[in-house]
Amino acid sequence: MCQQHSQNRDRKDNAQHAQGAQEAFPWELGVYDAHCHPTDTPASVSKISSMKARVLTIMATREQDQDLVAGTCVEYGVKNPELLKSGEGGETQRIVPAFGWHPWFSHQIYDDTTAAPSYDGTPEGKRAHYDAVLQPKPSSKDPAFSDGLPEPRALSALLEETRARLREHPYALVGEVGVDKAFRVPENWTADQEASRNQNLTPGSREGRLLSPHRVSMTHQTAILQAQLRLAGELGRAAHGALYEALAQTWKGHKKEVLSRREKNQIAMNAENFSSSDESEDDDAEVVSKAKAPAKSSTGHKITPMPFPPRICLHSYSGSVDFLKQYLHPSVPAKIFCSFSIVINWGQAGGGDKAEDVIRALPDNRILVESDLDAAGKDMDSDLEEVARKICEIKGWNLRQGVAQLAQNWHEFIFDD
Ligand SMILES: [Zn+2]
Structure with missing residues (x-):
């Protein structure tokens, strides 16, 4: 991601040079990052208070970052959305947290809400669990692989923990959640690798490890996603991530x-x-x-x-306009938003053209901006400005009108107002 990001930087500098002076960006109207991960680089969190963006929506993804995300809110959590809207939020209202379990870590959870849970607490049970949720089964290729993976955690305990965090943070949402068909579990660390890993990064992510052949079964990913969507629905909270089929099942009958x-x-x-x-x-x-x-x-x-979240944001939506129509159909009982990022939507060949078509097709009030970056600071501000400028151009909005619309959209997504 970082490599891709610096390429974007160069491209952007060239583009700005070619265009000459641009209209000043109206930060004072309030710019809201709908999805980012600054807690992946804990030292960057102190930069949030000096950023130009007004509020960051910070996603938790795995065991190691839930407390970090909660911790950022002690000083900087949003406590009064009304003041925020009027621009008087001050230096202390800078963060809305999201608590969830990302699909890249879903294999670490076992579903103890079924009649026959895949894990029984024993070493054999651990192998049986990973055989049940990973394809190909580790025991058929590399029996030691499962031994190096974390002790599986019970879904009911995860939900209980997330429910408590959501109650403690009345504006928090559920995220980052979803499914990822292409994801493969990274190889386990060797002792040498682990000893020399970058201590400035929050543990748990891939950090350059090679990928194993093992994918997480879609049935399992979907079960973990749906349980979290139902929790969001129970507490009337928005969710960030998600995929149509899994969502549609949660609103069956609604x-x-x-x-x-x-x-x-x-x-x-x-x-x-x-x-x-x-x-x-x-x-x-x-x-x-x-x-x-x-x-x-x-x-x-x-x-x-309800059994589904009232508001859902599709993170860096990269699907087609046709697929989008399913989400926007009038029978869909949730408000669906799409957020766009420079790193994902404009970070791959052809991605920008696809995003332009989708942005053109979206109603004005359903578009959000995000950075999806894993460190707070200038690059985050810069990406937010760039994606907001792109959206304004695609939509034919003047800059002030567009930035105000995007701010209003974020308020509707988070606070339903
Ligand atoms: Zn993310």
Whole structure:
């Protein structure tokens, strides 16, 4: 990622040189990073307070970073979104945390909510668990591989821990979660490698290790993702990550009815709540939401516990416009946002063209910016500015209008306002 990032830097410097002076970037309107990992480089966290971006949404991914993410909020957690919106958040409201378990670590979890859990606490059970969730089975290729992997953790314990963190942080969301078909588990560290690893990085990530042939079964990844999506739904929190099929299963039976104008008129008298009263002639499909009696969250927000998150952001969305249509269909009972980053969306050949098509197809109020970088500081600000400028250009927004729209979108995603 770092190598790719410095290439982007060079490209950007050249591009700026060619264009000459640009309109000053309106940081004062509030720029919000919807997805990043500064706790991967703990020393960078102290730079957050001097960044130009107003708030970073910091994702947790694995065992080693959950406490670090929570720790950043002690001093800099967002406590009053209203003040933030007015630009008076000051130096102390800089972070919204997200707690979740990334798919790259999902094999470390065993599902103890099923009748026959894959792990029983014994050394043989550890091999049996990794045989059950990894393909090819480690015991068939390299029996010692499983022994070097972490002791599997119970899904119920992970959910309990995440639930407690979410309750402690009333604006926290669930993330980073998702599935990754292509992911392969890195080889275990050798003793020499481990002794000479970079101590400035939070442990647990790949750090240049070679990849083993072992992939995590999609069934297992999906089970871990869905359990976390259900938790987000239970607490009425947004989620960051996710994939359509896994999401759609969580809202089975909760899809919003899409009714014709005639049907709508027939039931309008009795409907408790409908989302739009737009009377335009070409609008023949209206969405009727069946809201249950709302409950209040600790923040005073009305929440209705559901089996899926009320708001979902698709991280660095790299799919097609056609696939996006499934997410944007009026029957989808959650608000779907897409976030875009320089490192992922513009970091691979052809990625930028694809992102442009998707951004053009997205409603104005469903677009977010993110850096996805693993260190806070100037590069993060620079990437956020670059992606925001790109989006404004693609959407034909003037810079101030666009940055204000992106800020408003982030507020809606995080606080539902
Ligand atoms: Zn990420």
